[in-house]
Amino acid sequence: MRTAPFEYHRAHDIDDALEWLTRDGDREVKILAGGHSLLPLMKLKLATPTVLLDVQGVSELKGVTMEPGWIRIGALSRYVDLTRDPTVAEALPLLSQVAATVADMQVRNRGTIGGSLCHADPQADIPAAVLALDGRLIVVGPRGERRMTLDEFIVAPFLTVLEPTEILSAVEFPIPSGPQQSVYLKRPHPASGYPIVGVAITANVPTPGHLSNVRVVVGGMGSKAYRAYATESTLNEKELSPETLRQAAEVAITEAQLSDDADVPYHSQLIRTYVERALHRLYGGVA
Amino acid sequence: MLDVLGQPVKRHEDDRLIRGKGQYTDDIRLPGMVYAHMVRSPHAHAKIKAIDIKAAQALPGVLAVFVGDDLKDSVGMIPTAWIPPNADMKMTPHPALAYDTVRYVGDGVAVVIAEDPYTASDAADLVRVTYAPLEAMTHPRDAMGPDKPLVHQEISDNVAFHWSVGENLDEVFASSEVVVRQEFRQQRLIPSAMEPRSAVAQYNAATEELTLWATTQNPHIHRFLMSGILGIPEHKLRVVAIDVGGGFGSKIACYPDEVVVAYASRALGRPVKWTETRQENFIATSHGRDHVHEVELAGTRDGDIKAIRVKAFSNLGAYLSTAAPGVPTILFGLVVNGAYKIPQASVDVYGVVTHTTPVDAYRGAGRPEATYLIERMVDLYARKLAMDPVQVRRRNLIPKESFPYTNPMGLEYDSGNYQGTLDKALQLVDYPQFRREQEALRKQGKYIGIGFSTYVEMCGLGPSEVAGAVGFQGGLWESATVRVHPTGKVTVFTGASPHGQGEETTFAQIVSHELGIPVEDIEVVHGDTARIAMGWGTYGSRSTVVGGAALHNATQKIIAKATKIAAHKLEVSELDVTFEAGQFRVAGVPDRGMSFANVALDAYLAWSLPEGVEPALEETAFYNPKNFTYPFGAHVAIVSVDATTGDVELMRYIAVDDVGNIINPMIVEGQIHGGLVQGIGQALYEGAEFDDQGQLVTGSFLDYAMPKARFFPRFETDHTVTPSPHNPLGVKGVGETGAIASTPAVVNAVLDALAPFGIRDLNMPLTSKKVWTAIQERGGI
Numbered sequence A: 001m002r003t004a005p006f007e008y009h010r011a012h013d014i015d016d017a018l019e020w021l022t023r024d025g026d027r028e029v030k031i032l033a034g035g036h037s038l039l040p041l042m043k044l045k046l047a048t049p050t051v052l053l054d055v056q057g058v059s060e061l062k063g064v065t066m067e068p069g070w071i072r073i074g075a076l077s078r079y080v081d082l083t084r085d086p087t088v089a090e091a092l093p094l095l096s097q098v099a100a101t102v103a104d105m106q107v108r109n110r111g112t113i114g115g116s117l118c119h120a121d122p123q124a125d126i127p128a129a130v131l132a133l134d135g136r137l138i139v140v141g142p143r144g145e146r147r148m149t150l151d152e153f154i155v156a157p158f159l160t161v162l163e164p165t166e167i168l169s170a171v172e173f174p175i176p177s178g179p180q181q182s183v184y185l186k187r188p189h190p191a192s193g194y195p196i197v198g199v200a201i202t203a204n205v206p207t208p209g210h211l212s213n214v215r216v217v218v219g220g221m222g223s224k225a226y227r228a229y230a231t232e233s234t235l236n237e238k239e240l241s242p243e244t245l246r247q248a249a250e251v252a253i254t255e256a257q258l259s260d261d262a263d264v265p266y267h268s269q270l271i272r273t274y275v276e277r278a279l280h281r282l283y284g285g286v287a
Numbered sequence B: 001m002l003d004v005l006g007q008p009v010k011r012h013e014d015d016r017l018i019r020g021k022g023q024y025t026d027d028i029r030l031p032g033m034v035y036a037h038m039v040r041s042p043h044a045h046a047k048i049k050a051i052d053i054k055a056a057q058a059l060p061g062v063l064a065v066f067v068g069d070d071l072k073d074s075v076g077m078i079p080t081a082w083i084p085p086n087a088d089m090k091m092t093p094h095p096a097l098a099y100d101t102v103r104y105v106g107d108g109v110a111v112v113i114a115e116d117p118y119t120a121s122d123a124a125d126l127v128r129v130t131y132a133p134l135e136a137m138t139h140p141r142d143a144m145g146p147d148k149p150l151v152h153q154e155i156s157d158n159v160a161f162h163w164s165v166g167e168n169l170d171e172v173f174a175s176s177e178v179v180v181r182q183e184f185r186q187q188r189l190i191p192s193a194m195e196p197r198s199a200v201a202q203y204n205a206a207t208e209e210l211t212l213w214a215t216t217q218n219p220h221i222h223r224f225l226m227s228g229i230l231g232i233p234e235h236k237l238r239v240v241a242i243d244v245g246g247g248f249g250s251k252i253a254c255y256p257d258e259v260v261v262a263y264a265s266r267a268l269g270r271p272v273k274w275t276e277t278r279q280e281n282f283i284a285t286s287h288g289r290d291h292v293h294e295v296e297l298a299g300t301r302d303g304d305i306k307a308i309r310v311k312a313f314s315n316l317g318a319y320l321s322t323a324a325p326g327v328p329t330i331l332f333g334l335v336v337n338g339a340y341k342i343p344q345a346s347v348d349v350y351g352v353v354t355h356t357t358p359v360d361a362y363r364g365a366g367r368p369e370a371t372y373l374i375e376r377m378v379d380l381y382a383r384k385l386a387m388d389p390v391q392v393r394r395r396n397l398i399p400k401e402s403f404p405y406t407n408p409m410g411l412e413y414d415s416g417n418y419q420g421t422l423d424k425a426l427q428l429v430d431y432p433q434f435r436r437e438q439e440a441l442r443k444q445g446k447y448i449g450i451g452f453s454t455y456v457e458m459c460g461l462g463p464s465e466v467a468g469a470v471g472f473q474g475g476l477w478e479s480a481t482v483r484v485h486p487t488g489k490v491t492v493f494t495g496a497s498p499h500g501q502g503e504e505t506t507f508a509q510i511v512s513h514e515l516g517i518p519v520e521d522i523e524v525v526h527g528d529t530a531r532i533a534m535g536w537g538t539y540g541s542r543s544t545v546v547g548g549a550a551l552h553n554a555t556q557k558i559i560a561k562a563t564k565i566a567a568h569k570l571e572v573s574e575l576d577v578t579f580e581a582g583q584f585r586v587a588g589v590p591d592r593g594m595s596f597a598n599v600a601l602d603a604y605l606a607w608s609l610p611e612g613v614e615p616a617l618e619e620t621a622f623y624n625p626k627n628f629t630y631p632f633g634a635h636v637a638i639v640s641v642d643a644t645t646g647d648v649e650l651m652r653y654i655a656v657d658d659v660g661n662i663i664n665p666m667i668v669e670g671q672i673h674g675g676l677v678q679g680i681g682q683a684l685y686e687g688a689e690f691d692d693q694g695q696l697v698t699g700s701f702l703d704y705a706m707p708k709a710r711f712f713p714r715f716e717t718d719h720t721v722t723p724s725p726h727n728p729l730g731v732k733g734v735g736e737t738g739a740i741a742s743t744p745a746v747v748n749a750v751l752d753a754l755a756p757f758g759i760r761d762l763n764m765p766l767t768s769k770k771v772w773t774a775i776q777e778r779g780g781i
C-alpha cells in the first residue's frame, strides 16, 4: 500500500502544465487532480508515474462560466462545487444531482469532474450525466484545442483518447432551450457506493404529458455509459402513460449493453426497473 | 453525590479517543525505531522453491531481510491455546514465517526491516520468491478426505479434530412424528476492526527484557504464549496494549507478525514497528464463522420439539489460530438447543483445515452460529406444521420456573424469563396488526415479513474449572487491584483489557457506587502486563461479568479494612461503624464519623492503626466465576422485500434484551447497536468469498459490503432485568448479544416475506440478486 517513488510538481498555469507534459518523453507524467482515483491506483502500484503533476493551482481549469447558449465547467470543479454552485443548479440540475450521489463527503470535497471523466471508470456516475446533457469535452494540448462528445472521448474502460501531452480543460454544456426535465436514478453498490446502474434522463416538455429530445442514458452497467436510442424513440413525441413507460423499459432491455461478467437476467431486470422508475420520476414531474 | 450506578455516564475514554489523543500501538515512537514490512504469499498453496533477497538487501536504508529459515531454529511454532477434549486434535505446525510451504494467500514468507516504512515496503517488492503453486482447498466439507490436497502433511484428511457431544439419536428421529432437515451455510466474515493490527518490539540487551506493544485483547495471554514462542522468560517480557481500536475477536490470537518483530528487535538491537495495511488486514487477520451445518429437528405434530441433531463442518483456515478450536465446539455445540427445553441433542463437529486465512473468534464466536441454526429451525418447523412461529416459540421456551435449567449438554442456565422478553417485544410490534397488514399487502403484490429470534447465549467466560475441562489452555478468572491513594483517589488495575467497550467508565461507576467517591477520582488502568499482575483479557462478554465482579470483591476488601481503621480512630467497635455514601459513621451517633479520604490518609500515615492491620490501603481480588452467565432476549425484525429487484429493506428492528443488572444504560445500548449492525451485516451484506485458486475476491471494501449507518432504521431497544444469581453484581454481559440474536431474526423475516413464493431457505448474505433469482426460480411475481 505504498506508491512507487515519484517526483511531485505543482503547475502554476496551463502553459506550465503543458510544458511539463511534453518536456521529457521518457518520463511518465501524470496529472493529479483530486487524487481520489489516481492515488488508490498508485498505492496498489497499478499506476507508477515518475512525475506527479499537481494541477490544482491552475486557474484556467477552474470555475463555472456562462457563455451565450453554453455553460462551461472547468475540469477541476469538484463534486461539492457542482452540488453548491447556483449557476449549475439552475441551468444543469441533473449535474448537481448526479454529483451529490457520488461517494461520500470526503470524496466529493476533492474529486473533480475532469478526474472522473479522464479516469473513465465504467462504474462512474459523471459520464452518464455528461452524455445525457450532451456535453462537449474540451481538450488542450501542444497542437491546440479539440472538442468532442463523451462517446468520442471515452474509448473503453479506463481508456480515453487523451494523449499523454493533453489536458482536459473543461466540459461545455448547451443550455437547454425551453423547459427541460431531468432525473438521475442510481443504484449504489452496497460495498463501494459506485453505481451498479445509474439512469440519467433529460427531455424537453413541449406540452404536459409529452416529451421531446429525450435522452436516456444508462451508466454503470456496460463498458461505458451509453444512450438507449431505441428507448428514446419509444418516448419522443408520444403521449405518456404508465403503459408507455413500461414499454420503454422493455425496449431498454433489448438494447442493453452489459459487461462480459454481467449476470444477464438480473442486470437486464435492473435496467428495466431503473429505466421505468426513472421515467416515472420524470413523468411525475411533467404530468 | 449522585449514585452513578445505572446512570448513562458519558464515556471517560471518548474524549481522548475522539480527539486523536489515544495511544494506539502505531502511535508508539521510540528512538532508533525501524520498520518491518512483510512479504506475503500471493498463492493459497505452493511450495517455496527459492527466495532471492539480494536486491532487497541492497536497497539503501534496508537493515535486514529475514526468511523462514532464519527464524526456524530461533523461535518456536505459534501454538493454539484451545484443545477440545476427546477430539483427537492434531496440531498444525505454524511457523512465524513459512519456510517450505505457503498455505494461504497472505502467509508470511519474509520480512524486510528498514530505516523507514517506505523503504521497507519498496524493498519487500524486491524480494523474489519462486513458488511452485499447488491445488488449493477453500470449502470445509469439500476439503475433507485423504485424496484431497493436504494443508499439512501431518493431517491426512484435512480434519484437524472431530468433536462430538450427545448420544445417538437415530431411534428418536426414526420414531418422531415430524422431522425437519435443513442445511445452512454460515458464511465467512471479515471482522474489520477500525484499527488494523500493529506491533512494536523493543529488546533491551542490558536487561534481556523485551517489551511488545501489540494490538491485543489479552496482553497477559500474549505474554504467556509469546514467552514460550520466543524463549524469553515471562518476567523478562512485557506486553502493552493501551488503546486498541476494536477487535471483535480478531485480536485475541498470537500472530506471526508479533513474533517476527520480536525476533527482529532482538537480532538487530533496534526497536521494530510493524503495522498492517487495510489490505493485509483482509487477508492476514483472522476471519470469523465459515461453517456448514446439516441440521435435523424432531418434534411432535403439536409443536413440541423433541430433539436436535447437528453435523457441522467448520473451516479453520490454514492454521489453528489461538482460540479457533473452541469456537465451533464448546462455544457452539453446547448451546444448540438455544432457549428451548429440547430434551435431547447431539452435535458432531469436523474441524477442517483449508488453504484460507485462519479463522478464529468473531463477535459471538460459536453462539451466533448455534443461535442461527436453532432459530431458523424453529421457523422451519413452525412452517411445516402450519403453526405461528411465535406460538411454537412459546410452547418450547424454557419456562421461568425452570431456572436454574440444565440443558441437554449439561450447561446450567442461571436465570431467565424468556416469555417476559417475548411478551414485551410483541407489545412493541403489535403482532396481530402486522399479520393483517401483511395479508392485505400480499394481495397488492407487496411483501413484508416478520422474523423472531428468542435467543439465549452463554457468556461471561467463565469458571476456570470449566475452562480446564473443555480444553482451554488458560484460566478464565479475573483480577482487580484497587489502590486507594493517601488523598482518597483511586487507581483500579484490571486484568480485563477493554478495547472500545467502555470499562474505564463502567468500572469507575462500580467503584464510585461502592466507595462513595466521584467517578472523576477513579482511574482505570488496563492493558499492561507490567502494571497488572495477571488477567485473562476481554472477549466472550466477560469483562464486566468477571472483571467487574473481581473489582467488586476488591472494593469490598477495601471497605472491610477501612472500616477497621475508622472504628479504631472513632474508638468504637467495628460492628458499630456503618459505611454509606463515602462516610464512615457511628451507628446511632450521626455526627460522629469520618470520610473515606480521611481513613485513606490514616491508613498511609499509619501513626495509629488497629492491632494487626497493615499500613496502606490497597487490595487485590481474584474472582473465579461459579458459572457462565446467560443473557437472553427477544428480537423482532420487520422487513419489506421488493420483488422487482430483490431488495430487502429493514423497516423496524426491535430488541428486548435481558442482560441482568445494567451499570450504564448508554453503554449497554451502544453495545447492542454495534452488535446488531454486525449481526444484520451477516444476514444481508457481508460475506468473504474465495475463488478456486484460493484468492480472496472480496479483498477490500470495494467488494466486501461492510454495512453503513444509513442502511439501518432507528433500532428500538428495551429491557427486562433478571439478575444473574451467582454474579455479585447481578450482571450478565452484553458485548455479543446483538450479533448473536439479530442474524436469524432478519433472515426469518425475509423468508417470512418470501413465504408466498414457497422459498424455504436462502444462504446468507441475502443480497438482492439472490432474493430476486430465488423469486424467479419459483415463477416470479
Ligand SMILES: Cc1cc2nc3c(=O)[nH]c(=O)nc-3n(C[C@H](O)[C@H](O)[C@H](O)COP(=O)(O)OP(=O)(O)OC[C@H]3O[C@@H](n4cnc5c(N)ncnc54)[C@H](O)[C@@H]3O)c2cc1C
Pocket: A030, A031, A032, A033, A034, A035, A036, A037, A038, A039, A040, A061, A075, A076, A101, A102, A103, A104, A107, A110, A111, A112, A113, A114, A115, A116, A117, A118, A119, A121, A123, A124, A125, A126, A162, A166, A167, A168, A169, A192, A193, A194, A195
Ligand atoms: C471511497 C471512494 C468512493 C467513490 N465513489 C464513487 C462513486 O460513487 N461514483 C463515482 O463516480 N466515483 C466514485 N469514486 C471515484 C471518484 O469519483 C474520483 O474522485 C474520480 O473518479 C476522479 O477524480 P479526481 O479529481 O479525484 O481525479 P484524480 O484521481 O486526480 O485523477 C484521475 C485520473 O484522471 C487524470 N486526470 C485528472 N484530471 C485531469 C485533467 N484535467 N486532464 C487530464 N487528465 C486528468 C489523472 O491523471 C488520473 O489518471 C470514489 C472514490 C473513492 C476514493
